[in-house]
Amino acid sequence: MHKQHTGGGILLLSHVGYSFVEDLASALGARGLRTFVLSSRPEPAHTGRLDELRHLADDVTATDAHVLTHRDVEHCLADLHRRGETVLACVTVWEGYRHLMSFANEALGVSDLGEKQILALRDKLTLRNRLFEAGLTRVRAAELTPASLAAHQALDGRYFVKPVSGIASYGAFPLGPGTTWADIERITAESRDDTVYASAFGDDGLTFLVEDYLPGREFSFEVVVTDGAAHVVALHEKCEVTETAGTVLENACTSPPVSVTAAERAAGIAWVRRLLTELDLRWGCFHIEARYEDSHWDLIEINPRVGGSLISHSTRELTGGASLLDLWIDALLAKPGDGFRERLAALSYTADGRTPTQNATFFRVFFAEKGRIASVRVSEELPLPPVVTHLLLKAGDTVDATAREVFLGQLLWRYPRDEADRLFPELARASAHAIDIQYERQDEGGPR
Structure with a gap:
C-alpha cells in the first residue's frame, strides 16, 4: 500500500506529450496526489495527444515548441503557485529533460542531484575518461573526428562509436572497417530532423566519441539512491542484444540474471556503489548499463533516470508491487523517520548478491x-x-x-x-x- 499524501501534487515534464505520463499519473493517483503536466508541443501526427493528457492530469500546460526550456519550467511553477497549487516535486523520465527536473527540484527545495551533475553524467566522453583515471573502467574514449576515425580503423583492436550525449542507442554501433565519415554525417543529419530525439543530444547537436569495445554479457542495475545510500532494486540481464550498422537493439531481458552467480552479482553491486561514490551521486534513480566478462564488471553508461521499455514494469513484478517509478516518486517525497528507506532496503539486493524476491521476469x-x-x-x-x-x-x-x-x-x-x-x-x-x-x-x- 502506498503512503497517502494530501494537499499537493507533482509536476511531470513530458516530451512531445509522452514520457510515461500514464504510468506516472496512475502512481500519483494511488498516493492521493494531483498530477500537473508540462509538455512540449506534440508532433503533427499526434495533435490529439494534449486532449488525452487533459483526461489523465489535473492540470496540463503545453508550450509552442517541441522542446521544453528552463523558462518554460519557471513559468509553469510560478503559474501553478499563483493559482494556489502546491507542487511537492518534479519528475521526468525523458533524459533530455533530466537537468530541468533537477532545476525544478532545487527551486522546490527537494533533495535531488544538481543540474551540473546531470549534465556531467550526460557527457559520456568526459565521464568515461574520468572513470578510467579513477580505475573504475578499463575503457578509454576519444572525440570522433575524421582523423580519429581513420586512426582507430588502422589499429588492431575493437572499438565502439556512440553519441557524446545520446539516448535509446541512437547512432551507437561497433566501428567497422567500412565505416566512413559520410556515415557519421548521415546520422547527424537525420538527428537534426528528428523531432522526438533532437533535444536529447545537447545544445551543440549530435557529436560522437569512439571508445574501446566492451566484450561480455550485458546487464543493467536499477538503483535508487537516498542521501548517499545506494540500493540495487533489480538487476536485469540483456539476454539478446543485436548490434546493427546504425544502432543497438536490446531485444530481451530477464531478472534475476541467469548467467552470473550471487558472488558475481555482489561484486557488481560493490562496483556500482564505488561508481556512485566517485561521482558523488547521492540522490536519484539510475539505470546503470554494464558488461561482465572474465570476473570483471565494466561500464556502458550511467543513466540518471528510470530505464526505458518495461524495466519499471519488470521491477514492479519482481518486488510484488513497487515499480521503479513508484520508488523514485517515494524517494523524492520521503521524510526522515517515515520508513521509506527501510522499505527500500527490504526490496533490494543484499550486499552478498541475494535478492529477497521469489519472482522472476x-x-x-x-x-x-x-x-x-x-x-x-x-x-x-x-x-x-x-x-x-x-x-x-x-x-x-x-x-x-x-x-x-x-x-x-x-x-x-x-x-x-x-x-x-x-x-x-x-x-x-x-x-x-x-x-x-x-x-x-x-x-x-x-x-x-
Whole structure:
C-alpha cells in the first residue's frame, strides 16, 4: 500500500506529450496526489495527444515548441503557485529533460542531484575518461573526428562509436572497417530532423566519441539512491542484444540474471556503489548499463533516470508491487523517520548478491522495420500468458528507416524464480515470434 499524501501534487515534464505520463499519473493517483503536466508541443501526427493528457492530469500546460526550456519550467511553477497549487516535486523520465527536473527540484527545495551533475553524467566522453583515471573502467574514449576515425580503423583492436550525449542507442554501433565519415554525417543529419530525439543530444547537436569495445554479457542495475545510500532494486540481464550498422537493439531481458552467480552479482553491486561514490551521486534513480566478462564488471553508461521499455514494469513484478517509478516518486517525497528507506532496503539486493524476491521476469521488445504495416497481432501459442502487453504500432502506420530503434511492441512475463530453469528458455524461444507483424508489399500493396 502506498503512503497517502494530501494537499499537493507533482509536476511531470513530458516530451512531445509522452514520457510515461500514464504510468506516472496512475502512481500519483494511488498516493492521493494531483498530477500537473508540462509538455512540449506534440508532433503533427499526434495533435490529439494534449486532449488525452487533459483526461489523465489535473492540470496540463503545453508550450509552442517541441522542446521544453528552463523558462518554460519557471513559468509553469510560478503559474501553478499563483493559482494556489502546491507542487511537492518534479519528475521526468525523458533524459533530455533530466537537468530541468533537477532545476525544478532545487527551486522546490527537494533533495535531488544538481543540474551540473546531470549534465556531467550526460557527457559520456568526459565521464568515461574520468572513470578510467579513477580505475573504475578499463575503457578509454576519444572525440570522433575524421582523423580519429581513420586512426582507430588502422589499429588492431575493437572499438565502439556512440553519441557524446545520446539516448535509446541512437547512432551507437561497433566501428567497422567500412565505416566512413559520410556515415557519421548521415546520422547527424537525420538527428537534426528528428523531432522526438533532437533535444536529447545537447545544445551543440549530435557529436560522437569512439571508445574501446566492451566484450561480455550485458546487464543493467536499477538503483535508487537516498542521501548517499545506494540500493540495487533489480538487476536485469540483456539476454539478446543485436548490434546493427546504425544502432543497438536490446531485444530481451530477464531478472534475476541467469548467467552470473550471487558472488558475481555482489561484486557488481560493490562496483556500482564505488561508481556512485566517485561521482558523488547521492540522490536519484539510475539505470546503470554494464558488461561482465572474465570476473570483471565494466561500464556502458550511467543513466540518471528510470530505464526505458518495461524495466519499471519488470521491477514492479519482481518486488510484488513497487515499480521503479513508484520508488523514485517515494524517494523524492520521503521524510526522515517515515520508513521509506527501510522499505527500500527490504526490496533490494543484499550486499552478498541475494535478492529477497521469489519472482522472476522475462520481457521482450519488438522493433519495426521500414515499411507500411498491414497487420499486427499477439500470438496465443505461448507457454505462459504475458502480464503486460503493449502494442505501440498498428495497421496503417508507416515506419521510416532511421539510426534509432523504432518500437513495435513489448511483452512481459512473471513466473516463480524456482521455475526459471524451465520457463526462461521456453519463453526466450517461444516469444521470439510472439508479435506477428505483416507489411504491405510496395509493388502490389498487399502484405509481405
